[in-house]
Amino acid sequence: MRISYRIATVGGIPVVIAALIAVSAWILLERAGRSREAAVLAGTVYREMIAATAARNDFIHSPPEGRLPHEVTFRRATHGARAALDALGGLADQGIQADAVETARRASDRHAARLEELVDAIAFSDARARGMAEQEARLLALAEQARQRQHAANAALVASLAEADRQMRDSRNLVDGLHRLREAILSARLAAKDEVLGAEPPDSPAESLPNAAARSDALAFWLDRVERAAEGLAASLPADTAHGTALDELTRLRAERLDRTTLTELAPRYDALAERVLKAADTGYSAVQDEVTELLHHTVSAHAMEQETQTLAMTALTLSGRTLRALERRDPRGLHDVATDSGRLRDRVAGLPISPLIQDEMLAAITAWRDGLERTTDGLARQNGAIAAMDMDAAAVMNTARRLNDLFQDSAVRSAGLLRSTLLIGATIGLLFAAGAALLVAGGITRPLRRLQGATRRLARDPRDGRVTDLERRDELGDMARAVHHFAAEINRREDELRRAKEQADSTLAELRRTQAHLVQAEKLAALGQVVAGVAHEINTPLGITLTTSTLIREKVPKMKRLLDSGQLRRRELERFLTDMGDVSELMVNNAVRAAELVQRFKELAMDPVGETRRRFDLRLCLMQAVEAMGAFWDAAEHRVVVDCPPGLMMDGYPQAIAQIVSHLLLNAVNHGFADGKGADGEGTDGQRGEGQSGTVTVAARKASAEVVELSVADDGRGIPVDLRARIFDPFFTTRRGHGHAGLGLHIVHNAVSQLGGTITLEDEGEEAGGARFVIRLPPAMRERDGA
Structure with missing residues (x-):
């Protein structure tokens, strides 16, 4: 029997058992899922009923203008609970669960119906409350109107009292003036009598002079007092019909001069006038006192009436506040007490001595307010009954939902326990069957595998050991044994081929290395030859000119010496000789200097300044110093160099x-x-800038990244033609050799940048921008140079 069949048999038994377990588990899980879903719906019913009850309470206690959102909320919660109950009915099993769901449905329907009744009752109560508020405002307005009328009457009484008080003060001042006038007249008459008695001859003439002078002064004093008293009385007498005659008479008496001679005649007339005016003043004073007494009585009564109207308004406000608090507490008994107190308020209004029209309107407002209060009390009682019934229905729904939740949770727990038992028993049976079958099959597989393993290890130690057993088997192990035997033979064959190929590759590699060494040496010699040819070509020109001029000097000097020795040297020949020698010597010096500069430029190819050591430096300071050191070179041409x-x-x-x-x-x-x-x-495009024209060269540096410092030198000159850019860094390449340039500048720069571990490139600025821009990228920490 093939191993695949054996393995299929061993694996099939657990698979069949697992399939049975899976079907059972699926059924149990589906049942548990339905129970959990039903439990969730029961919890939803419970929460929705709580939300509906809370929203109903908020609806009840909110002001009328703010009730609509709460009404929408408790309607939505009630409908949500009913929808959850409908969904729960589809998940409940027949029996206890279905009966509980039906009970909750009936309670929910009753709750919804009573909800509509409550909304209508509260709307009716709100309408009655608005009517009561209108009557209350009307009552307060009437009380305020009555108070304002009484206040106006009180103000008129106060004005009358003030006028009476003024009249009493005027009468008192008049009486005081009359008494002062009578006193002054009496004193003047007594002083005149004393003066008459003193006119008799005294016993001693010496004593008579002082006494007579004193009596005369006393009389003058009292006469003056009479005049002042009469003046004051004239000022205090009112110019009315009652006292107009007395004022006229007093004016005539004052016109008749009062002195010693007229005192006897005028004094009785003053006394008669004072007596007559005094009697009239006493009569007016008594009348004013009676008027003041009457005004005070009316003022006290009016003030009490104003206080009573204010008390009525405060009582109405107090009853309104008690009504609002009773409505908030939903207390019908409190509303009944308010209605009783409002009856007392009506009795007090009926007993007020106010305007009959205002009194009738106030009584009508109180009656209408009491009627609305009684209807509101009845409506509140009905509302409380509806709320109590709704609370009972909501409690029934919530208790049923809680009971359903417990039932479904128990069902889910039972399904989960049965699922665990099924899985445990099925897994145990499957493991036992699988273990038995596996032991039987493993015995027939592991022994041939061990033999094949031993043969494989022997082949690994020695591929030429071809002893492989079980080649005659017709199962997978026999196939593996034959494959190992073929693999070993193939390894031996390929190993022989690889050995031969390796020997041939080693021979070829040695030949390539020899060829590479010859090519490198030839390239070095070619580069050296190019450099030597360039050096020879560049130095040959100044040396040839120097040799020619020195030869000319060697020919002319002996000739001039012979002319000098023979005395045939002429001044013109000497001057021409000196001029030629000056030109020749200048030419020799210029070419010698050029040769020296070329040698110096060749030395710079190595780019190893003598004595310089590696150190840390400020790049900006280094660039500024380099630019300043060459300032004299471009100042004459008015070029501008910018360091950025x-x-x-x-x-x-x-x-x-x-x-x-x-x-x-x-x-x-x-x-x-x-x-x-x-x-x-490397530079030059014809026709963009002529000799001597000024331009701008920008030297910029920045830190492009943490490992790269970018240095650029850009000019706004003519730029470099595209066909020349590939050769600008070659040694001895120049397009201005006729102007004394050797073509080593950019080559020296390229070598120096390479020795510092960087790169230099010529970036394209575009044909419209013009100029050339060389960009050098260096590491912030340069590498050690060879020989440094």
């Missing part, structure tokens, strides 16, 4: 090498970017 580098950009390397790189690029820009003709060392 942020302060504090530090690098670790060789500042002199950086300065030399920047100097070469600046010289290249000035010599070729702004010169006439095509550029050299």
Whole structure:
């Protein structure tokens, strides 16, 4: 029997058992899921009924204008509970669960019906409350109107009292003036009598003079007092019909001068006038006193009436507040007490001595308010009954929902327990069957596998050991044994082929390495030959000129010496000789200097400034120093060099090498970017800038990233033609050799940048932008140079 059949038999038994367990588990899980879903719906019914009850209470206690949102909320909660009960009916089993759901449905229907009744009753009560509020406002307005009328009457009484008080003060002042006048007249008459008696001859003439003078002064004093008293009385007498005659008479008496001679005649007339005016003043004073007494009585009564109207308004407000509090507490007994007190208020209004029209309106308002209060009390009692019935229905629904939740939870727990038992028993049976079958099948598989394992290990140690057992088996193990035997033979064959191929590859590799060494040496020799040829070509020209001029000197000097020795040297020949020697010597010096500069430029190809050590430096300061050092070179041509580098950009390397790189690029820009003709060392487009024209060179530096510092040198010159850009870094390449340029500037820069571990590129600025822009990218910490 093949191993696949055996394994299928071993695996099939657990699969069949697992399928049976899965079907049973699915049935139990479906039952448990339905129970849990029903429990969730029961909880939803419970929560919706709680929400409906809370929203109903908020609806009841809210003001009429704010009840609509709460009405919408408790209607939605009631409908939600009914919908959850309908869904729960489809999940409930016949029996206890179905009966409980039906009971909850009936209670929910009663709750919804009573809800409509409650909404209608509260709407009716709100309408009655609005009517009561209108009557209350009307009653308060009437009380205020009565109070204002009484207040106006009180103000008139107060004005009358003030006028009576003024009249009493005037009468009192008049009486006081009359008494002062009578007293002054009496005193004057007595003083006149004393003066007459004193006119008799005294016993001693010496004593008579002082006494007579004193009596005369006393009489004058009292006469003056009479005049002042009469003046004051005239000022206090009113110019009315009652006292007009007395005032006229007093005026006539004052016109008749009162003195010693007229005192006897005028004094009786003053006394008669004072007596007559005094009697009239006493009569008027008594009448004013009676009027004041009557006004005070009316004022006290009016003030009491005003206080009573204010008390009525306060009582009405108090009853309104008690009504609102009783409505908030939903207390019918409290409303009944308010109705009783409102009857007392009506009796008090009926007994007020106020305007009959206002009194009738106030009594009508109180009666209408009491009628609305009684109807509101009856409506509140009906509302309380409906609320109590709704609470009973809601409690029935919630208790049933809680009971259903417990029933469904128990059903879910039972289903889960049965599921665990089914899984445990089925898994145990499946494991036992699978273990027995596995032991039987494993015995027939593991023994041949061990033999095949031993053969494989032997082949691994020695592929040429071809002893493999069980080649005659017709099952999978026999196939594996035959495959191992074939694999071992194939390994031996391929191992022989690989050994031969390796020997051939080793021979080929050795030949390639020899060829590579020859090619590298040939490339070095070719590069050296190119450099040597360039050096020879560049130095040959100044050396040839120097040799020619020295030869000319060697020919002319002996000739001039012979002319000098023979005395045939003429002044003109001497001057021509000196002029020629000056030109020749200047030519020799210029070419010698050029040769020296070429040698120096060749030395710079190594780019290893003598004595410079690696150090940390400020790149901005290094660039500024390099630009300032070459200032004299471009100041004459009025070129402008701009340095754009942020302060504090530090690098670790060789500042002199950086300065030399920047100097070469600046010289290249000035010599070729702004010169006439095509550029050299990599620059030049004809016709953009002529010789001597000024331009701008920008030296910029920035930290492009944490590991790269970017340095650029850009000019606004003619730029570099596209066909020349690939050769600008080649040694001895120049388009201005006729102007004394050797073509080593950019090559030196390229070597220096490479030695510092960086790169240099010529970036395309576009044909419209013009100019050339060299970008150098260096690490912030440069690598050690060879030999440094």
